[in-house]
Amino acid sequence: MASFFQKLAKAAPIAFTQAYRGQSKSASANFRFPIGAIAAVSGGISYIYYYSSSKVVYLDEASEDSGPPMALNPNKWIEFKLQDKAQVSHNTQLFRFSFDPSVKLGLDIASCLLTRAPIGEDAEGKKKYVVRPYTPISDPDAKGYFDLMIKVYPEGKMSQHFAKLKPGDVLEVKGPIEKLRYSPNMKKHIGMIAGGSGITPMLQIIEAIVKNPDDNTKVSLIYANVSPDDILLKKKLDVLAASHPNVTVYYTVDNPTNDWVGGKGYISKDMVVKGLPAPGDDTLILVCGPPGMMELVSGNKAKDYSQGEVSGLLKDVGYTESMVYKF
Numbered sequence: 001m002a003s004f005f006q007k008l009a010k011a012a013p014i015a016f017t018q019a020y021r022g023q024s025k026s027a028s029a030n031f032r033f034p035i036g037a038i039a040a041v042s043g044g045i046s047y048i049y050y051y052s053s054s055k056v057v058y059l060d061e062a063s064e065d066s067g068p069p070m071a072l073n074p075n076k077w078i079e080f081k082l083q084d085k086a087q088v089s090h091n092t093q094l095f096r097f098s099f100d101p102s103v104k105l106g107l108d109i110a111s112c113l114l115t116r117a118p119i120g121e122d123a124e125g126k127k128k129y130v131v132r133p134y135t136p137i138s139d140p141d142a143k144g145y146f147d148l149m150i151k152v153y154p155e156g157k158m159s160q161h162f163a164k165l166k167p168g169d170v171l172e173v174k175g176p177i178e179k180l181r182y183s184p185n186m187k188k189h190i191g192m193i194a195g196g197s198g199i200t201p202m203l204q205i206i207e208a209i210v211k212n213p214d215d216n217t218k219v220s221l222i223y224a225n226v227s228p229d230d231i232l233l234k235k236k237l238d239v240l241a242a243s244h245p246n247v248t249v250y251y252t253v254d255n256p257t258n259d260w261v262g263g264k265g266y267i268s269k270d271m272v273v274k275g276l277p278a279p280g281d282d283t284l285i286l287v288c289g290p291p292g293m294m295e296l297v298s299g300n301k302a303k304d305y306s307q308g309e310v311s312g313l314l315k316d317v318g319y320t321e322s323m324v325y326k327f
């Protein structure tokens with residue numbers, strides 16, 4: 001079972017299918033139901049790192065009662081068991097969490113979920129938590145598991161917590177939080193600019209497009225990284241592009257190797273003009289990456305986490321607020 005997951009980390013596309021089969025076969029033996037709600041929200045959140053007030057969407061009660069059961073609950077922290085983890089690059093790991101193999105995670109494209117981990121107590125002796133959002137990259141229709149790809153920062157509070165998790169350990173998760181409501185064919189052509197672990201929401205959307213035979217959306221992705229070694233799931237992206245003529249991927253790296261054939265340096269106006277769909281009503285450009293890249297490309301989101309104005313390269317090329325979405 002571990003080897004399927006290792007292949008996924010190396011991103012051979014077949015690994016997704018195999019991992020899925022492996023999962024359903026072994027799930028009954030390994031499965032333990034998530035231990036349910038932990039002391040709800042009342043006590044502890046010291047602060048919410050990311051909170052997009054207008055975008056928080058709760059599953060309506062009716063669908064929760066009458067629809068198919070979902071593993072996630074937007075109102076409760078639920079424990080999920082780490083099934084397996086694998087190294088994707090020198091600083092990034094893939095984590096597979098398992099749950100009831102008869103249910104789906106319960107998330108629409110494009111959404112993230114919240115994780116929390118205890119970090120000591122406050123002055124009154126209440127538990128303090130660090131809370132961070134992450135974007136599942138597994139198929140939301142998969143039953144019994146979800147995958148997170150996480151960059152581990154040397155001093156990162158939550159990512160260090162992840163790095164220390166061992167198979168069998170549990171993680172507290174709440175959600176989903178909907179970011180952008182994607183619907184098939186909502187735009188003719190979607191351009192994407194991602195940096196580093198900012199690839200995760202793009203993967204969620206690309207997978208949704210290519211798995212739906214009725215979705216004709218074209219996708220053009222520019223993926224920026226420090227060096228070729230930092231490119232996450234490159235094999236997977238290459239196979240997606242090779243097997244779907246409407247999906248193209250252009251890589252650029254700050255520190256190219258001698259044999260590097262992709263783009264060199266930061267994302268440029270030239271890359272945007274040549275690599276992305278031109279500004280227009282049928283175009284949407286999605287941007288996700290570290291603050292420096294966001295500043296250069298589109299401007300960061302506003303302080304209140306609203307979209308803010310479009311600036312940077314995208315503004316220079318003529319994209320307006322309605323054509324750009326910042327994750």
Ligand SMILES: Cc1cc2nc3c(=O)[nH]c(=O)nc-3n(C[C@H](O)[C@H](O)[C@H](O)COP(=O)(O)OP(=O)(O)OC[C@H]3O[C@@H](n4cnc5c(N)ncnc54)[C@H](O)[C@@H]3O)c2cc1C
Pocket residue numbers: 050112130132133134135136149150151152153154155156157158159160197200201327
């Ligand atoms: C909607 C959304 C989805 C996301 N999805 C993903 C995903 O799928 N995968 C992923 O890897 N990440 C994702 N992120 C980012 C993630 O939520 C965290 O921000 C990230 O993992 C860092 O959290 P941390 O607690 O490990 O690091 P933090 O403790 O927040 O620190 C982050 C970095 O800043 C440095 N730092 C901390 N404090 C300071 C300081 N005072 N001065 C200077 N440097 C400092 C740390 O050393 C570290 O390098 C997403 C973010 C958002 C908003």
Ligand SMILES: *[C@@H]1O[C@H](CO)[C@@H](O)[C@H](O)[C@H]1NC(C)=O
Pocket residue numbers: 215216217218246
């Ligand atoms: C690719 O895009 C074209 C429109 O540019 C569309 O007609 C066609 O159906 C798409 N193909 C797929 C496989 O989605």
